[in-house]
Amino acid sequence: MLNRGLDKLELLRIVEAVANEKSIDKDIVIGSMESAIQKAALTKFGHNNEILVKIDRETGNISIQKVLEIVENVEDPSREISVGQANTLNENQVENDYKIGDKIYEDLPQIDFGRIAAQSAKQVINIRVREAEKNRQYDDFIDKQGLILSGIIKRLEYGNVIVDLGKAEGVIKKDELIPREILKTGDRVKAYCYEVKKELKGHQIFLSRAHPQFLAKLFFQEVPEIYEGIIEIKSVARDPGSRAKICVYSKDTSIDPVGACVGMRGSRVQTIVNELHGEKIDIIKWTEDLPTLISESLSPAEIQKVLIDQNNKKIDVILSEENLSKAIGRRGQNVRLASKLTNYEIDILTDKEDSDRRQAEFKDRTESLIKNLEVDETLGQLLVSEGFQSIEEISQANPEDISKIEAIDEDTAQELIKRSKESLVKVQEEISKKLIELGVEDTLINLKGMTQGMLVTLGQKNIKKLQDFADLSTDELVGGYDEVKGKKIKIDGYLEEFSLTREEADQLIMSARNIVFK
Numbered sequence: 427m428l429n430r431g432l433d434k435l436e437l438l439r440i441v442e443a444v445a446n447e448k449s450i451d452k453d454i455v456i457g458s459m460e461s462a463i464q465k466a467a468l469t470k471f472g473h474n475n476e477i478l479v480k481i482d483r484e485t486g487n488i489s490i491q492k493v494l495e496i497v498e499n500v501e502d503p504s505r506e507i508s509v510g511q512a513n514t515l516n517e518n519q520v521e522n523d524y525k526i527g528d529k530i531y532e533d534l535p536q537i538d539f540g541r542i543a544a545q546s547a548k549q550v551i552n553i554r555v556r557e558a559e560k561n562r563q564y565d566d567f568i569d570k571q572g573l574i575l576s577g578i579i580k581r582l583e584y585g586n587v588i589v590d591l592g593k594a595e596g597v598i599k600k601d602e603l604i605p606r607e608i609l610k611t612g613d614r615v616k617a618y619c620y621e622v623k624k625e626l627k628g629h630q631i632f633l634s635r636a637h638p639q640f641l642a643k644l645f646f647q648e649v650p651e652i653y654e655g656i657i658e659i660k661s662v663a664r665d666p667g668s669r670a671k672i673c674v675y676s677k678d679t680s681i682d683p684v685g686a687c688v689g690m691r692g693s694r695v696q697t698i699v700n701e702l703h704g705e706k707i708d709i710i711k712w713t714e715d716l717p718t719l720i721s722e723s724l725s726p727a728e729i730q731k732v733l734i735d736q737n738n739k740k741i742d743v744i745l746s747e748e749n750l751s752k753a754i755g756r757r758g759q760n761v762r763l764a765s766k767l768t769n770y771e772i773d774i775l776t777d778k779e780d781s782d783r784r785q786a787e788f789k790d791r792t793e794s795l796i797k798n799l800e801v802d803e804t805l806g807q808l809l810v811s812e813g814f815q816s817i818e819e820i821s822q823a824n825p826e827d828i829s830k831i832e833a834i835d836e837d838t839a840q841e842l843i844k845r846s847k848e849s850l851v852k853v854q855e856e857i858s859k860k861l862i863e864l865g866v867e868d869t870l871i872n873l874k875g876m877t878q879g880m881l882v883t884l885g886q887k888n889i890k891k892l893q894d895f896a897d898l899s900t901d902e903l904v905g906g907y908d909e910v911k912g913k914k915i916k917i918d919g920y921l922e923e924f925s926l927t928r929e930e931a932d933q934l935i936m937s938a939r940n941i942v943f944k
Contacts, residue, residue, distance in 0.1 A: 456481050463488065471534060474504040478531065491531040496524050567594060567631055568622045574643045575633065579613045589615060594631060602634035604667040607703055616701065618643055636666035641707070644698045645672065649687050657683045660712040663766035667705055671723065671763045675712035684709045710767070716741075720772070723764035727753035730777060737927045740771045744780045791815050798849040799842060808833065809842075817853075821846040857882055866890045869941070875934050880921050887920050896938040903931040 464479040467490050471477065476493040494507040512524045524530070577589040577596060585600035587609055598617055609615060617633035618640035634640060642662045651657040652674075660673040676683040687709050688695050695707055710722045717732040720741055731744040745753055753774050754761050765772045775783070788810055795806040798817050812831050814820050820828070820842055828839035857878040861871060864885030869892040871881055889895055900906075904926050905919030921931070 453483075456483065463490065467534065472504060474502070476505050477534070488536065490534045490536065492534055494530050494532060496526055496528045496530065498526055567591075567619070567629070571619050571622045572639070573619055574616055574640065574647065575619050575631075576614065576616050579609055579611050579615055581611060582609075587615070589617065589633060591631065594629070596631035596633045598633045598635060602632075602636050604635050604703055604705070606667060607635070635702075636664070638662040638664045638670075641670055641672060641698070641702070644701060645674075645687060648694045648697055649689075651676075651681060651683075651686045656681060657686055661767050661769070663763040664705075665759055665763060667703060669706045669708070669759055669763065670702075671708045671710060671767045673710045673712045673719075673723075673767055682711075684711050708763075716768075716770075720764070720768060720770070723767050724753045724760060724772075727760075729753075731780075734770075735925075738771075738925055739769065739928075740773065741768075742773050742775055742780070744775050744777055747776050747778070750774065750776055795820075798853075799845045801842070805834075817846045817849055821850055854878060861885060864890065867892065870895055870938075873934065873938055873941075875930070875937065877924070880924055883923070884920060889920070892938050893942050896935065896942045898935060900928055900931045900935065903935070904928055 460479045460481055463481075464477055467477045467479065468475065471492070478489075478491045478493050480489040480491075481487070482489070493505075494512075495505060496509055496512050497506045498508070500506045500508050500511075507530065509524050509526070512528075512530050575589075575591055575596060577591040580588045580590040580595065582588070587598040587603065589596045589598060596617070596619070598615075602617075603609070615635075617635050618637045619631060620634050620637055620639070621630075621632040623630045623632065639662065641664055642659050645659060646652050649657065652659065656676060656678050658675045658677065660675050662670065662672050664670040672687075674683040674687055676686070686694075695709065699705060699707060708725065710719075710725075713719050713722075716734055717729075720732050720743060721729040724743065727745060727749040729743055729745050729749075733742040733744070735741070743753065752760070755763075761772050761774055788807075791810045792803065792806040794817070795801065795809055795814075796803060799806075799820070801809075808831060809820070809828075814823070814828075823843060825836050825839040825843060828834055828842060829836045834842075860882055861878070864882070866881055866885040867890055870876070870884070870890065873892065873895070884890070884895065889898070898920075901917060901919065903919050903921050905922045906917050919931075926934075
């Protein structure tokens, strides 16, 4: 490729051709040639030298120069020169024009590339051009992350699908395909680009047909109102290849978002269903009224009552026995998708189960008051039914609040408050003794936000030091879910019974880490 007799204009034509073929900047190609010539020059003139190579972008002239730094005392003649020697090299310069630290450039003769040098130079050029091509491809596709890409299936590898995207290849991993979908080499396929990763070996473009956003972007393409921003997609939940739910909202009250997404005679949604190989799609109108949204998400089941726990992002849905199977769906699919769609953990209860649960809670609270306040069952039930659910609530109440209850006078109210406070002191003493027995260290006991009940539970789980607590994750504290072989598995948290929010759990863990790792 490079030799002494190479025509200068021919060199520029080669640069132009390579740049166009690889879709990279001409300066990058010329820069790679300069590096190749520099490598060959170092081989010829000595690797101890500092050599600068420049190719004129207009004429193709190649300049090879040796760089020398002007120093007071020359220690390395191959890279350094004294002021006197510098002036001798260029007699036209006025005495003392040069100063310490300046650099002079000595022209070297053009080199005739031998077979080995030419091969080495070609290798440098190829490496640099490949690197530039990879960077160009990465820059082209990083902006396409989050979009649907279309390509031809090039080959199948171990269940993964390699897609030719024109200037690059993308991969659809086996678990990102729609289950039971049959794709063949040569088929044109659409997929959602969820990640473009830059690695040492080159970039990787990861595609998905199972991602929830693939469904969202299909609606974006098929529904003009979504593309124009009139209709907004609030959330999406998918069981790829089987069923999906999408929640939409119209900023224009005159437009029905569900109707717009369905299209005339279902034309718009049917196009998407065909692309997803028959995946059933429920389109739900978004509303700020959470109970209504939950009811719509669990359609076709009819809901009687919705109980919301905002702090823990949990919802209890109460319905009749005949609606139970409709709400849960086949293998729990309907409630699982509704939970993902609304970002709330949904617990389905029949009206009988709800009644039994409330009766059990009433009984437990009554028994707690009877035991700790030494009152009879009638008084215990009366307090609970009037809203006093725990010893703590009674200890913090005013006598006037309690004496408002029929059959309780002010003296009795004051006695109840006194007994509740004594009971709490007794419980705290017992817990302190228990913590000592468990060996829970003071550093953990003194952590702000930690209750004695939490400390006992942690101690019983062998978490006794602040370091042990700092090493925990939020899911280990409050519980969570994990996917095992496609099934959602519940993970119990150490402090789940204390109804901590994820934010509170995060704060506790970060406080511990700030102390341990400061």
